[in-house]
Amino acid sequence: MLSEESHLSDQELLLCVDGELQAPEAGRVESHLAACWACRARKQEIEASIGEFIRMHRRNLDARIPAPDGPRALLKAQLAQLAEPPRTHWRLWWAAAAACALALAVYPIFLHSMGRPAGRVVAVMVPNPSLTPGATVLVDQSEVCMESLTKNKTVPVALQRRVFDEYGIRAATPAAYEVDYLITPALGGADDIHNLWPQAYTATVWNAQVKDTLEDHLREMVCDGRLDLATAQHEIATNWIAAYKKYFHTDRPLTRFH
């Protein structure tokens, strides 16, 4: 018969739950548990605490972990650079020059996508103004504020191809981008190549979801009469990130874990 003194400690129970007990000790603990309701109940309480913690831990973090596509693409690009074998041939200089050019191009994409300043920031999160200045259809405030205009529109595939061609993105890379409207149709943006740009999936901070939030906010302001439509269109076309910062009074997206 077991006495009160022989009850298992919480530490023994935790080691048992975690499968960390060695053979002779594990047998003793198992035998005790088979005989002792109190210790079995305590073991269940410990398991319940673990369950509670894991549920909270995952719930609070998993939904906020950014999509892996951008970081994976960046890792592949950096691995490719690291994997470059050392050469003695004169072509080494060309390889070095190409690697430097790539680093200058890719690193700002990464830094900018993380929402922090880089030394020479290349405008990868806003479109090239000469290719995508923005274009609108002739609508007024009342038409824009009709419910039917608020739905997201899909860009026709043929138009997507033309956008990629314009931006010099070759056939192998379009999967890294989403063709997006610069001025959303919900604010009178046109189905026109001058209003479409390839938004890089490498963006983890200033991404499409953040831009959607801005679009919704501007549309609300337009429909409430707090902002005129032309100004909203102009600001989003000029620099949507600057517009976001201006209208949300922040330097970073308000929702985290984009």
Add this chain to the structure above:
Amino acid sequence: MQRMPGSPTESNAVVALSAPAAHAAHALSGVEQEVVELFDQWRDPLLRYLSGFWLAVPDSEDIIQEIFLALFQHLRGGKSRENLRGWLFRVAHNLALKKQQRTRRSTIVETDSFIDPGPNPEDQLATSQARKRMLAVVEALPEQNRWCLYLRAEGLRYREIAEVLDMSLGAVSHSLERSLAHIARAAER
């Protein structure tokens, strides 16, 4: 049809957007492929572990990149493949400590971000007072205890945790026991 009069001042977007194309054609070597596969497998667990250092997410993503580039060098150098999981978390831990020292108190993630109830009513309901209390308890744990708990949550055995945190096995089990006792009390109240 109207053209917008304004335009961004930055240029070179075409160059930058086209840049990844240069590497799209690069065929991954065996080791590169292995590293990318390990990235896919371990990025999320590592990010969850790094959340225990209160670093901003972009800083944690920086660390993840560093870890897997170091892993590439490690594997390419023919070094041990034994317990790569422990290796990944040990490197993550050391890099996070360095980053934490550099950025301490400047880019600390606001704790409120972890108690956001989420967009739907079900999530909001689930974010009960008990859950908030538990979260507060976990956040208030001494760092070592919190790291122990987070590593165990990612499936590391006590011996692996001891190696990552440079603790004894006994200290690991004491730490976990204490943390779980705090969590249990928070859930009961």
